[in-house]
Amino acid sequence: MLNVLFTHSYFLHFDTKQLQTGMPYPPLATIYAAAVLRQQGYKVKLHDIQFDTTPQTIAKPLAEFKPQVVVIYDDSFNYLSKMCLTNMRHAAFQMMALAKAQKCKVVVSSSDATDHTELYLQNGADVIIIGEAEQSLLEYIQFVEQTPNNLPATINGLVYKNAEGTLAKTPPRLVLKDLDQLPLPAWDLVNITPYRNTWLKHHGYFSINFVTTRGCPYKCNWCAKPVYGNRYNSHSPERIIDSINEWQAKFGFTHVWFADDIFGLKPNWLKRFAEYSQQQQTTWRYKIQSRADLLLEEDNIKHLATSGCDTVWMGAESGSQKILDAMDKGTKVEQIAEATQLLKKHGIKVAFFLQLGYPTETFADLKQTLNMVQTLLPNDLGISVSYPLPGTKFYDTVKSQLIQKSNWTDSDDLALLFSSTYKPEFYKQLQRYIHYRYRTWQGLHVAKYLFANGFPKFQQWKQLLAIPKNKMKATQIKSQLKKLEPNAANSL
Numbered sequence: 384m385l386n387v388l389f390t391h392s393y394f395l396h397f398d399t400k401q402l403q404t405g406m407p408y409p410p411l412a413t414i415y416a417a418a419v420l421r422q423q424g425y426k427v428k429l430h431d432i433q434f435d436t437t438p439q440t441i442a443k444p445l446a447e448f449k450p451q452v453v454v455i456y457d458d459s460f461n462y463l464s465k466m467c468l469t470n471m472r473h474a475a476f477q478m479m480a481l482a483k484a485q486k487c488k489v490v491v492s493s494s495d496a497t498d499h500t501e502l503y504l505q506n507g508a509d510v511i512i513i514g515e516a517e518q519s520l521l522e523y524i525q526f527v528e529q530t531p532n533n534l535p536a537t538i539n540g541l542v543y544k545n546a547e548g549t550l551a552k553t554p555p556r557l558v559l560k561d562l563d564q565l566p567l568p569a570w571d572l573v574n575i576t577p578y579r580n581t582w583l584k585h586h587g588y589f590s591i592n593f594v595t596t597r598g599c600p601y602k603c604n605w606c607a608k609p610v611y612g613n614r615y616n617s618h619s620p621e622r623i624i625d626s627i628n629e630w631q632a633k634f635g636f637t638h639v640w641f642a643d644d645i646f647g648l649k650p651n652w653l654k655r656f657a658e659y660s661q662q663q664q665t666t667w668r669y670k671i672q673s674r675a676d677l678l679l680e681e682d683n684i685k686h687l688a689t690s691g692c693d694t695v696w697m698g699a700e701s702g703s704q705k706i707l708d709a710m711d712k713g714t715k716v717e718q719i720a721e722a723t724q725l726l727k728k729h730g731i732k733v734a735f736f737l738q739l740g741y742p743t744e745t746f747a748d749l750k751q752t753l754n755m756v757q758t759l760l761p762n763d764l765g766i767s768v769s770y771p772l773p774g775t776k777f778y779d780t781v782k783s784q785l786i787q788k789s790n791w792t793d794s795d796d797l798a799l800l801f802s803s804t805y806k807p808e809f810y811k812q813l814q815r816y817i818h819y820r821y822r823t824w825q826g827l828h829v830a831k832y833l834f835a836n837g838f839p840k841f842q843q844w845k846q847l848l849a850i851p852k853n854k855m856k857a858t859q860i861k862s863q864l865k866k867l868e869p870n871a872a873n874s875l
Contacts, residue, residue, distance in 0.1 A: 405585030457493035702755030
Protein backbone atom coordinates (compact mmCIF):
# COMPACT_ATOMS: atom_id res chain seq x y z
CA MET A 384 0.00 0.00 0.00
CA LEU A 385 1.14 3.52 -0.76
CA ASN A 386 2.20 6.13 1.78
CA VAL A 387 0.18 9.31 1.30
CA LEU A 388 1.27 12.61 2.83
CA PHE A 389 -1.50 15.17 3.33
CA THR A 390 -0.97 18.88 3.76
CA HIS A 391 -2.74 22.14 2.90
CA SER A 392 -1.67 25.63 1.88
CA TYR A 393 -3.02 27.97 4.57
CA PHE A 394 -0.08 29.46 6.50
CA LEU A 395 -1.23 31.61 9.40
CA HIS A 396 2.06 33.53 9.35
CA PHE A 397 1.39 34.64 5.77
CA ASP A 398 -1.89 36.28 6.84
CA THR A 399 -1.02 38.92 9.43
CA LYS A 400 -4.58 39.88 10.27
CA GLN A 401 -5.56 36.29 11.12
CA LEU A 402 -2.32 35.73 13.02
CA GLN A 403 -3.16 38.69 15.25
CA THR A 404 -6.81 37.62 15.62
CA GLY A 405 -5.72 34.25 17.02
CA MET A 406 -8.67 32.10 15.90
CA PRO A 407 -7.06 29.17 14.01
CA TYR A 408 -9.06 26.11 13.01
CA PRO A 409 -7.62 22.74 11.92
CA PRO A 410 -7.92 21.73 8.23
CA LEU A 411 -11.22 19.84 8.50
CA ALA A 412 -11.69 18.89 4.85
CA THR A 413 -8.13 17.56 4.80
CA ILE A 414 -8.71 15.13 7.65
CA TYR A 415 -12.00 13.96 6.12
CA ALA A 416 -10.03 12.91 3.02
CA ALA A 417 -7.25 11.35 5.11
CA ALA A 418 -9.85 9.27 6.97
CA VAL A 419 -11.26 7.94 3.69
CA LEU A 420 -7.84 6.72 2.52
CA ARG A 421 -6.92 5.27 5.90
CA GLN A 422 -10.19 3.35 5.97
CA GLN A 423 -9.05 1.65 2.75
CA GLY A 424 -5.74 0.59 4.27
CA TYR A 425 -3.42 3.35 3.07
CA LYS A 426 -0.82 4.74 5.44
CA VAL A 427 -1.51 8.45 5.83
CA LYS A 428 0.23 11.31 7.59
CA LEU A 429 -0.81 14.95 8.06
CA HIS A 430 1.79 17.68 7.71
CA ASP A 431 -0.22 20.60 9.13
CA ILE A 432 1.61 23.77 8.11
CA GLN A 433 -0.80 26.27 9.67
CA PHE A 434 1.67 27.44 12.33
CA ASP A 435 4.80 27.04 10.18
CA THR A 436 6.70 30.06 8.89
CA THR A 437 7.99 28.51 5.66
CA PRO A 438 6.87 25.89 3.12
CA GLN A 439 10.32 24.30 3.48
CA THR A 440 9.15 22.40 6.58
CA ILE A 441 7.57 19.78 4.33
CA ALA A 442 11.08 18.52 3.55
CA LYS A 443 11.22 16.65 6.86
CA PRO A 444 8.10 14.46 6.42
CA LEU A 445 9.09 13.91 2.78
CA ALA A 446 12.41 12.48 3.96
CA GLU A 447 11.09 10.53 6.96
CA PHE A 448 7.67 9.30 5.78
CA LYS A 449 8.79 8.72 2.18
CA PRO A 450 5.37 9.17 0.57
CA GLN A 451 4.67 8.07 -2.97
CA VAL A 452 1.87 10.65 -3.19
CA VAL A 453 1.62 14.15 -1.70
CA VAL A 454 -1.88 15.61 -1.47
CA ILE A 455 -2.31 19.36 -1.00
CA TYR A 456 -5.90 19.28 0.18
CA ASP A 457 -7.16 22.67 1.34
CA ASP A 458 -9.91 23.05 3.90
CA SER A 459 -12.73 23.91 1.50
CA PHE A 460 -15.08 24.50 4.45
CA ASN A 461 -13.03 27.45 5.70
CA TYR A 462 -13.72 30.83 4.08
CA LEU A 463 -10.00 31.68 4.29
CA SER A 464 -9.18 28.85 1.89
CA LYS A 465 -12.05 29.84 -0.40
CA MET A 466 -10.58 33.36 -0.72
CA CYS A 467 -7.81 32.02 -3.01
CA LEU A 468 -5.05 34.16 -1.50
CA THR A 469 -1.87 34.46 -3.56
CA ASN A 470 0.42 34.15 -0.53
CA MET A 471 -0.93 30.63 -0.03
CA ARG A 472 -0.77 29.82 -3.75
CA HIS A 473 2.95 30.59 -3.88
CA ALA A 474 3.50 28.51 -0.74
CA ALA A 475 1.66 25.60 -2.37
CA PHE A 476 3.92 25.88 -5.43
CA GLN A 477 7.01 25.66 -3.22
CA MET A 478 5.71 22.54 -1.47
CA MET A 479 4.84 20.98 -4.82
CA ALA A 480 8.38 21.60 -6.09
CA LEU A 481 9.86 19.91 -3.01
CA ALA A 482 7.54 16.93 -3.45
CA LYS A 483 8.37 16.58 -7.15
CA ALA A 484 12.08 16.69 -6.29
CA GLN A 485 11.43 13.50 -4.26
CA LYS A 486 9.64 11.97 -7.29
CA CYS A 487 6.24 12.05 -5.56
CA LYS A 488 2.94 12.25 -7.40
CA VAL A 489 1.28 15.55 -6.46
CA VAL A 490 -2.50 15.91 -6.14
CA VAL A 491 -4.21 19.22 -5.38
CA SER A 492 -7.77 19.84 -4.20
CA SER A 493 -8.55 23.50 -3.52
CA SER A 494 -10.72 26.38 -4.62
CA ASP A 495 -7.68 28.17 -6.03
CA ALA A 496 -6.49 25.15 -8.01
CA THR A 497 -10.00 24.73 -9.40
CA ASP A 498 -9.91 28.34 -10.63
CA HIS A 499 -6.32 28.12 -11.95
CA THR A 500 -5.87 24.52 -13.08
CA GLU A 501 -3.29 25.22 -15.76
CA LEU A 502 -1.15 27.32 -13.41
CA TYR A 503 -1.06 24.54 -10.81
CA LEU A 504 -0.27 21.89 -13.44
CA GLN A 505 2.54 24.06 -14.77
CA ASN A 506 3.98 24.26 -11.26
CA GLY A 507 4.16 20.52 -10.69
CA ALA A 508 0.71 19.12 -9.91
CA ASP A 509 0.00 15.79 -11.60
CA VAL A 510 -3.77 16.13 -11.17
CA ILE A 511 -6.24 18.69 -9.89
CA ILE A 512 -9.41 17.34 -8.30
CA ILE A 513 -12.55 19.29 -9.24
CA GLY A 514 -15.55 19.25 -6.90
CA GLU A 515 -16.10 17.00 -3.89
CA ALA A 516 -12.79 15.22 -3.71
CA GLU A 517 -12.69 12.21 -1.38
CA GLN A 518 -13.89 9.54 -3.83
CA SER A 519 -11.91 10.97 -6.76
CA LEU A 520 -8.79 10.99 -4.58
CA LEU A 521 -9.33 7.41 -3.46
CA GLU A 522 -9.79 6.19 -7.03
CA TYR A 523 -6.71 8.10 -8.18
CA ILE A 524 -4.55 6.62 -5.39
CA GLN A 525 -5.78 3.13 -6.32
CA PHE A 526 -5.03 3.90 -9.98
CA VAL A 527 -1.49 5.10 -9.21
CA GLU A 528 -0.84 2.01 -7.13
CA GLN A 529 -1.84 -0.29 -10.00
CA THR A 530 -0.73 1.69 -13.11
CA PRO A 531 1.59 4.52 -12.00
CA ASN A 532 2.65 5.49 -15.52
CA ASN A 533 -0.78 5.76 -17.13
CA LEU A 534 -3.10 8.76 -17.40
CA PRO A 535 -6.24 8.69 -15.21
CA ALA A 536 -8.76 9.20 -18.02
CA THR A 537 -11.33 6.86 -16.44
CA ILE A 538 -11.58 8.69 -13.09
CA ASN A 539 -14.27 11.35 -12.79
CA GLY A 540 -13.55 14.78 -11.37
CA LEU A 541 -9.95 15.29 -12.51
CA VAL A 542 -7.95 17.74 -14.61
CA TYR A 543 -4.46 16.74 -15.82
CA LYS A 544 -2.17 17.11 -18.83
CA ASN A 545 -2.51 14.48 -21.51
CA ALA A 546 0.29 12.94 -23.58
CA GLU A 547 0.30 15.97 -25.89
CA GLY A 548 0.73 18.33 -22.94
CA THR A 549 -2.71 19.90 -23.23
CA LEU A 550 -5.39 20.01 -20.52
CA ALA A 551 -7.65 17.01 -20.17
CA LYS A 552 -10.77 17.09 -18.02
CA THR A 553 -12.78 14.02 -17.05
CA PRO A 554 -16.57 14.09 -16.43
CA PRO A 555 -17.68 15.70 -13.16
CA ARG A 556 -17.97 13.64 -10.00
CA LEU A 557 -21.48 13.20 -8.59
CA VAL A 558 -21.73 14.52 -5.04
CA LEU A 559 -22.23 12.25 -2.07
CA LYS A 560 -25.82 12.54 -0.84
CA ASP A 561 -25.55 10.69 2.48
CA LEU A 562 -22.60 12.25 4.30
CA ASP A 563 -22.88 9.72 7.12
CA GLN A 564 -21.34 7.20 4.70
CA LEU A 565 -18.03 8.99 5.21
CA PRO A 566 -15.74 7.92 8.05
CA LEU A 567 -15.35 10.44 10.83
CA PRO A 568 -12.58 13.00 10.25
CA ALA A 569 -9.14 11.78 11.31
CA TRP A 570 -8.82 14.17 14.24
CA ASP A 571 -6.10 12.00 15.76
CA LEU A 572 -3.74 13.17 12.98
CA VAL A 573 -3.95 16.77 14.24
CA ASN A 574 -1.57 18.16 16.85
CA ILE A 575 -4.27 20.01 18.73
CA THR A 576 -1.96 21.71 21.26
CA PRO A 577 -1.03 24.86 19.25
CA TYR A 578 -4.69 25.39 18.35
CA ARG A 579 -5.79 25.12 21.97
CA ASN A 580 -2.97 27.31 23.24
CA THR A 581 -3.62 30.04 20.66
CA TRP A 582 -7.32 30.19 21.47
CA LEU A 583 -6.76 30.24 25.22
CA LYS A 584 -4.10 32.94 24.92
CA HIS A 585 -6.19 35.26 22.74
CA HIS A 586 -9.75 34.51 23.89
CA GLY A 587 -9.73 32.52 27.12
CA TYR A 588 -11.61 29.56 25.62
CA PHE A 589 -11.00 26.89 22.98
CA SER A 590 -13.12 26.57 19.82
CA ILE A 591 -12.95 23.87 17.16
CA ASN A 592 -14.62 23.37 13.77
CA PHE A 593 -17.15 20.86 12.48
CA VAL A 594 -19.53 20.80 9.51
CA THR A 595 -23.02 19.35 9.26
CA THR A 596 -23.59 19.93 5.53
CA ARG A 597 -21.94 20.52 2.17
CA GLY A 598 -23.00 23.03 -0.46
CA CYS A 599 -25.53 25.84 -0.62
CA PRO A 600 -28.60 26.00 -2.92
CA TYR A 601 -28.94 29.79 -2.86
CA LYS A 602 -27.88 31.77 -5.93
CA CYS A 603 -26.14 34.92 -4.64
CA ASN A 604 -24.34 36.02 -7.80
CA TRP A 605 -21.01 36.86 -6.10
CA CYS A 606 -20.65 33.66 -4.06
CA ALA A 607 -18.16 31.12 -5.45
CA LYS A 608 -18.80 27.42 -4.76
CA PRO A 609 -16.03 25.64 -6.69
CA VAL A 610 -15.90 22.51 -4.53
CA TYR A 611 -19.37 21.63 -3.21
CA GLY A 612 -21.56 23.69 -5.55
CA ASN A 613 -25.30 24.31 -5.25
CA ARG A 614 -26.28 20.88 -3.95
CA TYR A 615 -27.09 20.64 -0.24
CA ASN A 616 -26.42 17.38 1.60
CA SER A 617 -26.12 16.75 5.30
CA HIS A 618 -24.95 14.58 8.13
CA SER A 619 -27.57 13.41 10.60
CA PRO A 620 -27.87 15.52 13.79
CA GLU A 621 -27.14 12.44 15.89
CA ARG A 622 -23.89 11.69 14.06
CA ILE A 623 -22.68 15.28 14.49
CA ILE A 624 -23.51 15.59 18.17
CA ASP A 625 -22.05 12.19 19.06
CA SER A 626 -18.83 13.05 17.23
CA ILE A 627 -18.50 16.45 18.90
CA ASN A 628 -19.09 14.96 22.34
CA GLU A 629 -16.47 12.27 21.70
CA TRP A 630 -13.79 14.75 20.68
CA GLN A 631 -14.72 17.29 23.34
CA ALA A 632 -13.83 14.65 25.93
CA LYS A 633 -10.40 14.24 24.30
CA PHE A 634 -9.56 17.82 23.31
CA GLY A 635 -11.30 19.89 25.99
CA PHE A 636 -12.91 22.53 23.75
CA THR A 637 -16.02 24.37 24.94
CA HIS A 638 -17.07 26.01 21.69
CA VAL A 639 -17.75 24.87 18.11
CA TRP A 640 -17.75 26.73 14.82
CA PHE A 641 -20.07 25.03 12.36
CA ALA A 642 -18.37 26.00 9.11
CA ASP A 643 -21.35 25.15 6.89
CA ASP A 644 -22.11 27.66 4.14
CA ILE A 645 -25.66 27.61 5.46
CA PHE A 646 -26.64 25.87 8.70
CA GLY A 647 -29.90 24.03 9.35
CA LEU A 648 -31.61 24.42 5.97
CA LYS A 649 -33.02 20.89 5.68
CA PRO A 650 -36.63 20.65 6.99
CA ASN A 651 -36.87 19.47 10.62
CA TRP A 652 -33.07 19.10 10.88
CA LEU A 653 -32.72 21.89 13.44
CA LYS A 654 -35.61 20.49 15.48
CA ARG A 655 -33.94 17.07 15.62
CA PHE A 656 -30.60 18.71 16.41
CA ALA A 657 -32.09 20.67 19.33
CA GLU A 658 -33.93 17.64 20.72
CA TYR A 659 -30.88 15.37 20.55
CA SER A 660 -28.57 18.00 22.05
CA GLN A 661 -30.92 18.23 25.04
CA GLN A 662 -31.09 14.43 25.35
CA GLN A 663 -27.28 14.26 25.36
CA GLN A 664 -26.99 17.27 27.67
CA THR A 665 -24.37 18.96 25.50
CA THR A 666 -22.22 21.56 27.22
CA TRP A 667 -20.56 23.26 24.23
CA ARG A 668 -21.75 26.50 22.69
CA TYR A 669 -21.55 27.16 18.97
CA LYS A 670 -21.63 29.72 16.17
CA ILE A 671 -23.04 29.40 12.65
CA GLN A 672 -23.53 31.22 9.36
CA SER A 673 -27.06 31.79 8.11
CA ARG A 674 -29.49 34.02 6.20
CA ALA A 675 -32.21 36.33 7.50
CA ASP A 676 -35.03 34.59 5.62
CA LEU A 677 -34.02 31.10 6.77
CA LEU A 678 -33.73 32.21 10.39
CA LEU A 679 -37.32 33.43 10.31
CA GLU A 680 -38.74 30.12 9.09
CA GLU A 681 -40.79 28.06 11.56
CA ASP A 682 -39.12 27.84 15.00
CA ASN A 683 -35.53 27.92 13.73
CA ILE A 684 -34.30 30.58 16.14
CA LYS A 685 -35.93 28.83 19.09
CA HIS A 686 -34.21 25.57 18.13
CA LEU A 687 -30.87 27.37 17.80
CA ALA A 688 -31.28 28.84 21.29
CA THR A 689 -32.24 25.56 22.97
CA SER A 690 -29.34 23.69 21.34
CA GLY A 691 -26.67 26.12 22.56
CA CYS A 692 -26.17 28.55 19.70
CA ASP A 693 -24.05 31.45 20.90
CA THR A 694 -23.62 33.55 17.74
CA VAL A 695 -25.19 33.75 14.30
CA TRP A 696 -23.14 35.34 11.54
CA MET A 697 -25.77 36.66 9.17
CA GLY A 698 -25.08 37.47 5.53
CA ALA A 699 -26.66 40.91 5.73
CA GLU A 700 -24.35 42.31 2.98
CA SER A 701 -26.08 45.71 2.60
CA GLY A 702 -28.74 47.94 4.11
CA SER A 703 -29.93 48.84 0.61
CA GLN A 704 -32.64 46.71 -0.96
CA LYS A 705 -31.44 47.85 -4.37
CA ILE A 706 -28.01 46.31 -3.74
CA LEU A 707 -29.44 43.10 -2.24
CA ASP A 708 -31.56 42.66 -5.36
CA ALA A 709 -28.57 43.38 -7.63
CA MET A 710 -26.69 40.63 -5.79
CA ASP A 711 -29.59 38.16 -6.29
CA LYS A 712 -29.44 37.77 -2.53
CA GLY A 713 -33.12 36.87 -2.17
CA THR A 714 -33.55 38.58 1.20
CA LYS A 715 -35.25 41.78 2.35
CA VAL A 716 -33.80 44.50 4.56
CA GLU A 717 -36.87 44.10 6.80
CA GLN A 718 -36.00 40.42 7.30
CA ILE A 719 -32.52 41.37 8.50
CA ALA A 720 -34.07 43.64 11.13
CA GLU A 721 -36.68 41.08 12.20
CA ALA A 722 -34.15 38.23 12.45
CA THR A 723 -31.74 40.44 14.44
CA GLN A 724 -34.40 41.40 16.96
CA LEU A 725 -35.61 37.82 17.35
CA LEU A 726 -32.10 36.43 17.82
CA LYS A 727 -31.36 39.00 20.52
CA LYS A 728 -34.68 38.19 22.20
CA HIS A 729 -33.57 34.56 22.45
CA GLY A 730 -30.16 35.52 23.87
CA ILE A 731 -28.18 34.79 20.71
CA LYS A 732 -25.49 37.24 19.60
CA VAL A 733 -25.84 38.61 16.07
CA ALA A 734 -22.94 39.38 13.73
CA PHE A 735 -23.24 40.90 10.26
CA PHE A 736 -21.23 40.20 7.14
CA LEU A 737 -21.20 43.43 5.10
CA GLN A 738 -19.95 43.99 1.56
CA LEU A 739 -18.88 47.35 0.14
CA GLY A 740 -18.33 48.46 -3.44
CA TYR A 741 -20.76 46.23 -5.30
CA PRO A 742 -21.42 47.67 -8.79
CA THR A 743 -24.02 50.50 -8.88
CA GLU A 744 -23.68 51.14 -5.11
CA THR A 745 -23.99 54.91 -4.41
CA PHE A 746 -23.48 57.05 -1.33
CA ALA A 747 -27.23 56.71 -0.66
CA ASP A 748 -26.85 52.91 -0.49
CA LEU A 749 -23.81 53.23 1.76
CA LYS A 750 -25.74 55.54 4.05
CA GLN A 751 -28.54 52.96 4.30
CA THR A 752 -25.99 50.32 5.31
CA LEU A 753 -24.51 52.61 7.95
CA ASN A 754 -28.00 53.40 9.27
CA MET A 755 -28.82 49.69 9.46
CA VAL A 756 -25.73 49.02 11.56
CA GLN A 757 -26.49 51.92 13.89
CA THR A 758 -30.15 50.98 14.29
CA LEU A 759 -29.76 47.22 14.72
CA LEU A 760 -26.38 47.36 16.49
CA PRO A 761 -25.17 43.79 15.94
CA ASN A 762 -22.71 42.24 18.36
CA ASP A 763 -19.97 42.03 15.74
CA LEU A 764 -19.17 43.08 12.19
CA GLY A 765 -17.19 41.57 9.35
CA ILE A 766 -16.70 44.04 6.49
CA SER A 767 -15.19 43.33 3.10
CA VAL A 768 -15.26 44.81 -0.37
CA SER A 769 -16.88 42.89 -3.22
CA TYR A 770 -14.44 40.22 -4.41
CA PRO A 771 -15.04 38.63 -7.83
CA LEU A 772 -14.13 34.94 -8.02
CA PRO A 773 -14.42 32.61 -11.04
CA GLY A 774 -17.62 30.66 -11.49
CA THR A 775 -19.89 33.53 -10.48
CA LYS A 776 -22.13 35.87 -12.46
CA PHE A 777 -20.42 38.79 -10.73
CA TYR A 778 -17.00 37.61 -11.93
CA ASP A 779 -18.24 37.28 -15.50
CA THR A 780 -19.50 40.87 -15.33
CA VAL A 781 -16.17 42.38 -14.28
CA LYS A 782 -13.51 39.87 -15.45
CA SER A 783 -12.38 42.08 -18.34
CA GLN A 784 -11.15 44.56 -15.70
CA LEU A 785 -9.08 42.01 -13.75
CA ILE A 786 -5.85 42.63 -15.62
CA GLN A 787 -3.22 43.74 -13.10
CA LYS A 788 -4.56 41.73 -10.18
CA SER A 789 -7.28 39.10 -9.80
CA ASN A 790 -6.75 37.77 -6.24
CA TRP A 791 -5.91 39.18 -2.84
CA THR A 792 -2.55 38.42 -1.23
CA ASP A 793 -3.98 37.90 2.27
CA SER A 794 -7.35 38.29 4.02
CA ASP A 795 -6.66 41.93 4.91
CA ASP A 796 -5.82 42.97 1.34
CA LEU A 797 -9.34 44.24 0.53
CA ALA A 798 -8.23 45.71 -2.79
CA LEU A 799 -11.10 46.65 -5.08
CA LEU A 800 -10.13 44.74 -8.21
CA PHE A 801 -12.66 46.32 -10.58
CA SER A 802 -14.10 49.76 -11.32
CA SER A 803 -16.89 50.68 -8.96
CA THR A 804 -18.58 53.98 -8.09
CA TYR A 805 -15.68 55.32 -6.02
CA LYS A 806 -11.91 54.98 -5.83
CA PRO A 807 -10.47 51.70 -4.40
CA GLU A 808 -8.76 53.55 -1.53
CA PHE A 809 -12.10 55.09 -0.56
CA TYR A 810 -13.59 51.65 0.12
CA LYS A 811 -10.57 50.51 2.08
CA GLN A 812 -10.78 53.55 4.35
CA LEU A 813 -14.58 53.31 4.51
CA GLN A 814 -14.29 49.82 5.95
CA ARG A 815 -12.15 51.22 8.78
CA TYR A 816 -14.48 54.19 9.25
CA ILE A 817 -17.55 51.97 9.68
CA HIS A 818 -15.72 49.82 12.23
CA TYR A 819 -14.83 52.85 14.38
CA ARG A 820 -18.31 54.35 14.10
CA TYR A 821 -19.79 50.99 15.05
CA ARG A 822 -17.55 50.66 18.12
CA THR A 823 -18.51 54.18 19.16
CA TRP A 824 -22.20 53.29 18.90
CA GLN A 825 -21.58 50.15 20.94
CA GLY A 826 -19.96 52.18 23.71
CA LEU A 827 -22.76 54.76 23.71
CA HIS A 828 -25.33 51.96 23.90
CA VAL A 829 -23.56 50.56 26.95
CA ALA A 830 -23.42 54.02 28.53
CA LYS A 831 -27.12 54.62 27.90
CA TYR A 832 -28.50 51.39 29.28
CA LEU A 833 -26.01 49.75 31.59
CA PHE A 834 -25.74 52.22 34.43
CA ALA A 835 -29.53 52.04 34.77
CA ASN A 836 -29.43 48.23 35.02
CA GLY A 837 -26.31 47.48 37.00
CA PHE A 838 -22.57 47.94 37.21
CA PRO A 839 -20.80 47.35 33.84
CA LYS A 840 -18.85 44.14 33.28
CA PHE A 841 -15.19 44.18 32.23
CA GLN A 842 -15.89 43.97 28.48
CA GLN A 843 -18.48 46.73 28.77
CA TRP A 844 -16.02 48.93 30.66
CA LYS A 845 -13.61 48.49 27.74
CA GLN A 846 -16.30 49.60 25.30
CA LEU A 847 -17.13 52.63 27.43
CA LEU A 848 -13.53 53.72 27.87
CA ALA A 849 -12.83 53.28 24.15
CA ILE A 850 -15.51 55.80 23.07
CA PRO A 851 -13.19 58.85 22.84
CA LYS A 852 -10.54 56.94 20.91
CA ASN A 853 -13.06 55.43 18.49
CA LYS A 854 -14.74 58.80 17.87
CA MET A 855 -11.38 60.44 17.21
CA LYS A 856 -10.34 57.67 14.79
CA ALA A 857 -13.64 57.90 12.91
CA THR A 858 -13.23 61.66 12.59
CA GLN A 859 -9.67 61.31 11.28
CA ILE A 860 -10.68 58.70 8.71
CA LYS A 861 -13.66 60.76 7.58
CA SER A 862 -11.25 63.59 6.79
CA GLN A 863 -9.33 61.21 4.54
CA LEU A 864 -12.56 60.05 2.92
CA LYS A 865 -13.51 63.64 2.14
CA LYS A 866 -10.24 64.11 0.27
CA LEU A 867 -10.91 60.97 -1.76
CA GLU A 868 -14.63 61.36 -2.46
CA PRO A 869 -16.03 64.61 -0.97
CA ASN A 870 -19.67 64.15 -1.96
CA ALA A 871 -19.93 60.60 -0.69
CA ALA A 872 -18.01 61.28 2.53
CA ASN A 873 -20.16 64.29 3.42
CA SER A 874 -23.25 62.09 3.34
CA LEU A 875 -21.92 59.60 5.88
